[in-house]
Amino acid sequence: MSNLTREETEALIAEVLEVYPEKAKKDREKHLAVNDQSVEQSKKCITSNRKSLPGVMTIRGCAYAGSKGVVWGPIKDMIHISHGPVGCGQYSRAGRRNYYVGTTGINTFGTMNFTSDFQEKDIVFGGDKKLAKLIEEIEGLFPLNKGISVQSECPIGLIGDDIEAVSKKAAAAFNKPVVPVRCEGFRGVSQSLGHHIANDAIRDWVFERDGKDAQAFEPSPYDVTIIGDYNIGGDAWSSRILLEEMGLRVIAQWSGDGTLAEMENTPKAKLNLLHCYRSMNYISRHMEEKYGIPWIEYNFFGPTKINESLRRIAAFFDDSIKAKCEEVIAKYQPMVDAVVAKYKPRLTGKRVMLYVGGLRPRHVIGSYEDLGMEVVGTGYEFGHNDDYDRTIKEMGNSTLLYDDVTGFEFEEFVKKVKPDLVGSGIKEKYIFQKMGIPFRQMHSWDYSGPYHGYDGFAIFARDMDMTLNNPCWHKLTPPWLKPAEEAEPMAKAA
């Protein structure tokens, strides 16, 4: 199907909104827009970061998910207690595939679930004693942990437990950081506030901790950090090697495959490299003000953006780095050319609709374009105005933008726009596959990855081809429902 014009897209939005009652319609209207590159500010066309409407199917998560699942969870040598009832932690356990090296249960704890498993009596009488006991038990069972964080679930805020007091006492007793995080799920409208709270907790409890500078650290003029890369399927690793080949020294990964020591060393870096702007801009801003470390956003999806980003990063350093940066780009060029030569002919002209979290809706556009594909609709679960500001320029004119899209709207849009591929999360996957539309999970890379860096691009291209050109999509209509002419040759053959 050819692309929609501006009027057609507007008509489509109006049509989808038709089913809502008046009030809901008025609200949802503000979250759906037709892209117009001439608009400088997203807030003129789209509203974001607002409470979801009761009654619609939102795809968002909670603040606890933002803090425990995204920011703190991947820090591998700390133990993150899901403080409250057992479900929040258990149902999200190890779901994000933040890869790490280490021996789980001995010196790393990434895929394990620690919870205080609240019962009725803890809600009634308070859970502080239980928390203190739990921390003691952890110290006995897992003595090699470098620290503990207490990730509050909803009830903690509701019953008014004093986790700060317990944490302080435990930190003094065991002489390691114990970080209380007030990320109860009911705070804010989405996981986004959880990221912010988690960032603030790092600022207050990790950076401000006495004795954090005890470890030996020899600075070099080329120290950089990777911030906001969660190493999904190994993303941070395929990014890190590029920076290292360029002559830079990566002193910390936040937080995929990251450690407490790396976090503590971050204020000694020369430059903070920020991948996921949405979840970690807060701490980058703080470090810029407090320690004078500049930060830049970069994008390691697809060769065009990677080259651009590498050069931007190199521009911060001396000529030797700049020269090596060009060498790195030249070194990978043949590989990139081969990937493009192989997959572009198979993927050119295909149209994609995305709906992901807070970064990828705009960051992956480059990867698709490098393969000759086109993104015709995109939207964020929990993006803010500044995210949409950055998105408008990346998207073509009269493409669809949808913020905090509801299950219904998303399905309707896909039915009408008929993209060749949809990229979203596990909750959306089976709906669209059953509709006969190729689908990739763009949160967990559909159990594949990494997708960052040049190596990641090769995997990305293969995966998209594998999904889009899979023969199964022609087999969705059973033979007895096929029109007669098509069935004819079969009958003759038999």
Next chain:
Amino acid sequence: MANIMIRRGDKGEYVFYLPKRDLEDTIVSMEFDTPEKWGGEIKLNNGGAYLIEPQAAPERLPYSVRAKRLDAAE
């Protein structure tokens, strides 16, 4: 009164950031912008306006400062 942070953007312009609401925007005009006197009324790209008590210019940006909201955007 709100806590805001002012930093330099890519093109050397002032950028306004309101942590409480995660609001980032460029500053289109600042009343006073000399080393001795800095601040005053600032106007944002989104139409909002804030007042920073005029003061000596900060030695280094980013700089956090209290500001009064004169005219909110949105």
